[in-house]
Amino acid sequence: MRLAMIHAVTGLHSIQSKIDQLADQMANVDTVGYKRKDPSFSDVLNSRLHGLQAVQFPGRETPPGMSLGHGAHLVNNQTVWTQxxxxxxxxPTDLMIAGGGVFELAADDTGARRFTRGGSxxxxxxxxxxxxxxTxxxxxxxxVNGNPIDLPENTEMRVDEEGNVYARGEDGAEVFVATLRYVHVLNPQQLERVGANVYRIAEVGGERPDDVVLNTDLNDNPFGEIRQGALEMANxxxxxxxSELMTALRSYQLNARALDSVDAMSGIxxxxxS
Structure with missing residues (x-):
């Protein structure tokens, strides 16, 4: 009964994590550039009770004995970077990335680089x-030089597919302003969310390795393209x-009933x- 209670409790914790993640996805279904997460689970501990040699009948496909688990836990919560x-x-100020890159924003107070897929x-x-x-x-x-992008007054912004920004005056003449820094992400799972649809490089051994991303000028390395007047919605x-939420709720209900049953049997x- 002790093992059954452990199974039920660990199952409840794991399913609650999945429900929270699914609820977060539903809340951000209209968030520009939001990327959903895909949680995965694993056994906490798995052992096996071996059966007697006497019950190993000819033709048996499975070995005798019984597998004993100790519940499941969340082992990974990968961000899905599909378009x-x-x-x-x-x-004019709405931009989207067609490709696997991100926009780079000004660093935070600690100097950590920040990125976003939200182009609003x-x-x-x-x-x-x-x-x-x-933003x-x-x-x-x-x-591309790590500087903010400033436009003169009384001008309209135009951005081409390579991320080149132009300021168009009232007379129709255009002046080149800057080129957007398109950051190609080499290891997307090393980006951690910091809120407001912003990411930064996760720490590894107390440092944030820059080799997770690659600074790119789309004029030289066309890893993707920039589209003006469009937004990438949540994936x-x-x-x-x-459907996944309904399945998770059913699983949560089953584990809760199992816990009630174990508690009732313990009382008996x-x-x-006595």
Whole structure:
């Protein structure tokens, strides 16, 4: 009964983790650039009770005995980096990446590099009439040289497929401003979420290794392309997520009933002993 209780409790913890993850995906189904996660589970401990040689009958396909598990636990929660659907907005500051890269944002207070797939940018006013390309949280988008991208006043922004940014004046003349830094991600699972649809490189041994990503100029290395006036939506399949959520809730209910049954049997045994 002790093992049965352990199985039920560890199962409840694991399924709760999956339910939380599925709920997070459903809440972000309309979040621009959101990438869903795929949790995986493993046995906590698996042992086997071997049967007697006398019961090893000819033709038996499975070995005699009984497998004993001790529940399951969450071992991995990988981010799925498949391309999300395209939403055409025709807003000049809306940008999306067609490819496996990310936009780089200004570093945080600790100097850690930050990235995003969400391309819903804005032009924030600066002193002197200049305007800076930033996220909805005010984080500046960087160019290939690691500098913010500023546009003169009374100009419109145009971005080509290579990420080159131009400022178009009222007379129709264009001036080159900067080239977006397209960061090619070599190891996507080394990016950790820090909130607001922003990622940073995870620490390894107290450091954040830069070789997880590769700074790229799309004019020289076309790993992907930039599309202006469009947004990449979340790669969440709502129908599949709902189905998985229902299955997880059924599993949670089954483990809860198992725990109640073990508790009831323990009560009966204690009453008999007394």
């Amino acid at each position: 999300g659907s395209v939403k055409q907005t025709d807003v 940018f804005q032009l924030a006013p600066l002193e002197g009439g200049m305007r800076r390309l930033v 909805s949280e005010g984080l500046p988008l960087l160019d 969440v399949d709502l129908g599949w997520t709902m 045994v204690n009453n008999i002993r």
